[in-house]
Amino acid sequence: MLNFIGLVFLYAGMNHICSAQFGAPDFIVLAVVLSFIGVPFAVACFLNRRFRRGNPNKMSFRWGYYFCIQVVMAIANLCWAFAEHGDIGVVSSTVCLLIYTVLAWFFAQRHHWAWVILTILTFNPIMWIINAIYLHTRWSEDAVTFSPQPQC
DSSP states (O other): OHHHHHHHHHHHHHHHHHHHHTSOOHHHHHHHHHHHHHHHHHHHHHHHHHHHHHOTTSOOOHHHHHHHHHHHHHHHHHHHHHGGGHHHHHHHHHHHHHHHHHHHHHHHTTOHHHHHHHHHTTOOHHHHHHHHHHHHTTTTSOOOOOOSSOOO
């Protein structure tokens, strides 16, 4: 996944910084990497619980939320990496972040066109296979907007 690439660069950068300045405290790097997995998973669980309360007849969507959060985090990491390349890097990466964020928002609302586009734009065949299997079971459900109250 795109975020894996971001984590590799983050790990390499953090490892270089930590080893150069602080004597290689790998636990800091491990904590940062785990936060890129644990925090999105916790947020995805929260969003899924909220979704299930408002839509008890719909299937769970925990992976969908996790995938959306991971994609946005990966693009944000790339924006941060490209920010060093001047105005063109900042502008292009910000536009890219906005596009991916909008796609992730519609993906989270179960719009089928966003599922297809965002999955393809991960440029990761493994994610293509996982999302094809996962989303195939949810394809028959309609797009849903967030509603914290159960619908009568």
